[in-house]
Amino acid sequence: MQDMKPEDLASDNYQDTSLKYFDGSERRILYTEIETEFPDGCLIVSRTDLEGNITHVNKSFVVMSGFEEDELIGQPHCILRHPEMPPAAFSDLWKTVSSQKKWHGYVKNLRKDGGFYWVYATVIPNIRNGEIISYTSVRRKPSAKKVAECIELYPTLF
Numbered sequence: 081m082q083d084m085k086p087e088d089l090a091s092d093n094y095q096d097t098s099l100k101y102f103d104g105s106e107r108r109i110l111y112t113e114i115e116t117e118f119p120d121g122c123l124i125v126s127r128t129d130l131e132g133n134i135t136h137v138n139k140s141f142v143v144m145s146g147f148e149e150d151e152l153i154g155q156p157h158c159i160l161r162h163p164e165m166p167p168a169a170f171s172d173l174w175k176t177v178s179s180q181k182k183w184h185g186y187v188k189n190l191r192k193d194g195g196f197y198w199v200y201a202t203v204i205p206n207i208r209n210g211e212i213i214s215y216t217s218v219r220r221k222p223s224a225k226k227v228a229e230c231i232e233l234y235p236t237l238f
């Protein structure tokens with residue numbers, strides 16, 4: 081994954097940090113306070129392989145993330161990881177889905193332009209003959225009340 085670049089951002093008013101990923105790689109992250117509201121009735125859908133690399137996205141994924149489809153396919157899902165998301169949420173996600181169960185949670189995702197959008201995500205392991213062959217994630221509009229609770233809770237989980 082490439083470092084984020086100031087010229088891709090929607091605003092000059094951003095914070096500059098870096099994130100370290102599960103594979104040990106690091107990336108410069110630039111993020112702003114600009115929220116993209118989740119539209120009513122919209123569903124963001126993606127599929128990943130067993131390593132978490134994106135293999136399929138729908139149109140809403142492209143619109144909400146600000147990336148082009150060909151910038152997403154083949155990339156790890158952590159391309160959307162926001163620095164304010166506690167790592168414990170993702171360890172719980174991977175622990176749950178790799179034991180063949182569904183995971184639900186509220187996620188603050190990072191856009192290509194440094195902005196963010198909150199989702200309520202359901203991650204489903206796709207199982208054939210008792211083996212996981214891929215994962216599907218469906219994101220819905222989150223309730224404002226739950227997002228407000230996460231804004232209080234997540235900083236305490238670091």
Ligand SMILES: Cc1cc2nc3c(=O)[nH]c(=O)nc-3n(C[C@H](O)[C@H](O)[C@H](O)COP(=O)(O)O)c2cc1C
Nearest residue numbers: 101102128132157158160161162170203215216217
């Ligand atoms: C199907 C699926 C969907 C995922 N969707 C997201 C997502 O929307 N945003 C996100 O930050 N991580 C998502 N993840 C988790 C990432 O794979 C990754 O664990 C997370 O971004 C944290 O990065 P790290 O594991 O490199 O620390 C998803 C994982 C799976 C299996």
